[in-house]
Amino acid sequence: MSGPMNGAANGSADGAANPAAGPAKQTAPGTMTAWEDLVSTALVGTERRPPQGVPAGADPAVELLERAAVQTVRARAGQRPRAGEPLEAAPREEQPVVSRAAADRLARILGGERPRVLAEWLRTAAGRGYRLAPHLLPELLDHAARDRSIRPHAGILAGRRGRWLAALNPAWDFLLEEVTAARPRPEVWELGTCGDRRAYLAALRAADPGAARELLAAAWEKETPEDRAAFLEVLGEGLSLDDEPFLEAALDDRRREVRHEAADLLTRLPDSRLGRRMAERVARRFAVARGKLEVDAPFECDAAMERDGIRAKPPRGTGERGWWLQQLVARTPLGVWGDLLGRPPRELVRTKIVDWEREVMAGWVRAAVLQGDPEWARELFASDPLADLLAVLPREEQETVAAGFVRRHGLDGQLIMVLGGAAAPWGPELARAVLHKILELSGTQPWNLGELTKLAGERVDPALYGLAERLSPEPPIQEVAALLRFRDDMLKELS
Structure with a gap:
């Protein structure tokens, strides 16, 4: 080290500029501390001012950095402890704690065994008014800090001790805003x-x-x-x-x-004033001519439209007129279209639309979902199978429609997404259709067979694990059976 700003010693000098890195020791005026001596040597260079007591054959620059490192550690570790107040004890709990077996299973899930059933475990336990054993709280709260979807369940399961911990750790303070009881009191x-x-x-x-x-x-x-x-x-x-x-x-x-x-x-x-205002708007823009549906999209989004829920600014890549039209259709009562255009839903969704077909169809889909209309959802699903439309159908019909779709459709991303719209737990009809699809494809091993296998294990009624166990010894089927049995045992432990 030949110069004041040369080599690694310059890094030590930079560190010395930070008061937090230096020792807290106070010295009398005119007295140089060991740290100040090291800084001075670093500034002028070890060739001009070698550190005192360097062993023979040692590199003065290396020795300087090692001494600086030791002094830094001493300064940071040698602070006097601050006076503190003893913490108040966590308040007494009111909720019953989960059973030992249920707690052990949760510990395994949090540790990485069947992690995708975590939400089901938490939802079930919280719905039954349980709380967690204290030793599980830190790991659960760490999970909830990363996953917002489980926070409402964590709020109930954490109990009073969980909120006591959350008040001490800023990383867990989200818990202080969550629901604290499955059956809250009026106060x-x-x-x-x-x-x-x-x-x-x-x-x-x-x-x-x-x-x-x-x-x-x-x-x-x-x-x-x-x-x-x-x-x-x-x-x-x-x-x-x-x-x-x-x-x-x-x-x-x-x-x-x-x-x-x-x-x-x-x-x-549908009989609200907003519904009537929307009906008046679309009446001026839709007509049937020569067997086709003619559409005139709006040229502006005025203040009255915005008040009624029409967003003026379209998403990136979407035109304004098409965006406004789609929202008008979505907010119009579905019963209006039969009177306006003289055709039932089955014919309307198959009618040729001269312009703006994509926007009109998207608006009808949104309307069917928003208004929960099974007739429209059924007809729209037949032409465009979407999970949201399937979810609108009555529970029994969902199973039948989803099972039929599984039987005639190949294994692709659309099949996985559509099955996401079928409410869990799946009954025997849909379970058999999915299991047979897995068995049919197990020899070819498509890339997404594993995803379908996991979905079946998570959504089929766990009491049907025997159905899967008896169906086939093929590994994917037995994997579904194992997950179903795991969930069945899990729910029994929480009952």
Whole structure:
């Protein structure tokens, strides 16, 4: 090291510039500390000022850096402990703890065994009002910090000790806003977490829709925009025309998310004022001529349209007129189209559309899903199989339609996505169709057979594990059977 800013010693000098890296020791004026001596040597260079006591044959620059490293460690580790206050003990729990067998299984799941059933374990345990054993809390909260979808269940399962821990660790403080009880009490509306208040409002809505709406209306102006949007979503249960005046007023809210949630709910009420306004708009833009559907897309999105839930700015790559048209169709009551165009849904979805066909069809799909119309969903699914449309059908019909689709469709990404719309647990008809599809393809081993196998293991009713075990000794079938048996044992431990 021949110069003051040369070699690795320059890095030590840079480190010395940081007060946090230096020792906290105070010295009398005029006295140089060991750290200051090292810094001075680094600045002028070891050739001009070699460190004292360098062993024979040792490199002075290396010796300087080693001494600096030792001093840095001493400075950081040798701080005096700060005075602290003892923590208050965690409050006593009210919820029953899960059984030892259930806790052991959760530990295995968190450790990597069958990790995709974690959400089912948590949902089931939380729904039954259990809490976790304390030793499982840190790992579960770490999982919930990464996965928002399991946080509502974690809020219940963590119990009072979990919230006590969350108050001590900023990484877990999300828990302080989650629901804390499977059956919240009335007092949580005033004093509970955001999650508790949503859960209480949902429970009240299921029991007395009018009382829930009046409770929300009384507190509406004091709620945050985020909470107003979340509370509106709760009103989807038990929705009726009695809710229309409140929802119509919410269309004037300052927050866009609140306005759009209100518009979505009003769209589900075909006799609402919003529904009539949408019907008037589409009446000017649709007509049947020479057996074809002629469409005139809007040229502007005015303030009245925006108030009714039409987003003015289209997504990237989408034209404005097509975007506005698609939303108009989606928010128009589906019963309007038969009167307007003189054709039932079966004929309408097969009618030639001169222009804007993609936008009109997308609007009808969105309307069928939003309004929960099985007739339209059935006809649209026949021409464009989508998971969202399948989910609109009654439970028994879902099974039949999905099983038929599995039998006639090859194994591809669409099949996997469509099956995602079939509500779990799958019954025998759909289970057999999927298992036979797996068996049919097990010899060819397509790239996504493993995904179908996992999906079957996660969605089939676990009590049907015997059906899979007896079907075939082929490894993919036995893999489904093993996962079903795992889930069946898991649910029994939580019962």
